[in-house]
Amino acid sequence: MKSVSRNFISLFLSDTVSRVLGFLATVYIARILTVEGFGLVHYGLAFLSYAMLLTNPGVTTIGAREIARDRSNTRIVFEILGLRVMLSVVVLLLCTAGLLLVPGDPATKRIILIYFVLLVPFSFLLEFVFQGREEMEYIGVSRILQSAAYVVFLLVLVHGLENLVFVPVSYLIAYALATAFLLFAFIRKYHCLRIRFSMRFWRELLIVSTPVGLATIFNQAALMLPPIVLGIFFAKEVVGIYSAAYKVIIMVLIIERVFHYISFPVLAKQFASAPTKLASTFSLLSRIILAITIPGAIGGSIIADRLIGSIYGTGYESAVVVLQILLIYFMAAPLNSIFGYGLVAVNKQHRFLFVIAITAFLNAVLIVLLGIKFNAQGAAAALAISEGVGLAIMNRELKKTVTFTSIRHGLKPLIAALVMGIGMFVLRIFPLWIIVVAGLVIYCVMAYVLQLFTPEELQNLRKALTV
16 A cells, blocks of 8 residues: 555656646747647647557557566566567658658658657657556656756747747657656666567567557547647647647646556556455546546636636637537546556456547547537547547446446536536636635535545555555
């Protein structure tokens, strides 16, 4: 329990700091580069995200799972490094050739090419090792280092639209620094670092990891599809509007990242040594996540206009409705992630792939249909609808292996959040910080009255999160 508590606190605090820094960087770019420049940056990032998926076909997830079960397994680390280096070189060469051969705006191609260079440090990123070992403090430090360096380089190098090229340069340098820190920490801990090239082991690893890799590719490809579709059919300003709202969601989705990183190794170990505890763990995780995401979505919808105005200033008013729609996605995404990687933890990665494939296909179809018809608002609606459908299917698939209660735990948080929402709406004439604080107080009072968690249930938290 001490390990889980330490990991949760360290990762939550570090992720909060890094997300805040990253968000400040986003706000700075949005204000300095205008909507068009902001859209171009995220257009390039979308291509990078696709390329990164090809260099990591699920092997780090499997690596984290196996290290969680056997901390002394260093061979898998060296084999994964070798595979990722080889894939990164191949993908980088192919992407560079594609940029040179395909006609397009030279400035846009230059931005995308600089982002592609980031594939080199990405291939050496060792987050999965420290996740498997449940040593999240190393991951936390690397993320803070990356975000802080990114902000510093942006402030020094980017002062207007004419400095646009230095945005991806700053991102590349910051990412390389974070990667170097984890490499240094790994060498200090293991006193060695090797890159093994073994076709036989790679083949075995890819057989196991391919379902996870394909699921990740489908999922991330679907998430990054809106900027691509909007960038093709509309002006870059529309991409900027969508990206502005989506960046707010990325900020608050810290809950998804933290709970996934913390729970995955715990679930993997429980499945291997104490499978009877899985039901209570999944049930508890469901209750905690719903108690956070439901009030977050309702409260966020009420203050969306004030939030967008405070963060981005003028020119981003259209992002308000986009944000309100994406908050529906925010309610489903963390729970969907826990259930999905829960399937991987219990060796059901093929079912994980099945659900993600359905969700991604639905998402792609809806983004094209709704995105073209309703631009940024349609793309946001497509993401929210597909994520809700995916959650329902993922919940059903996981319960074929582990019997636990989940979605019905959202009733009490929903009642408490609705009361909170009424109070926040009445207080809309006051400054934003007063509305937020009042909302938190109202929700906490209602949570106590409705007994979202009884003292006995809180006491059982220790038992549920230990092997």
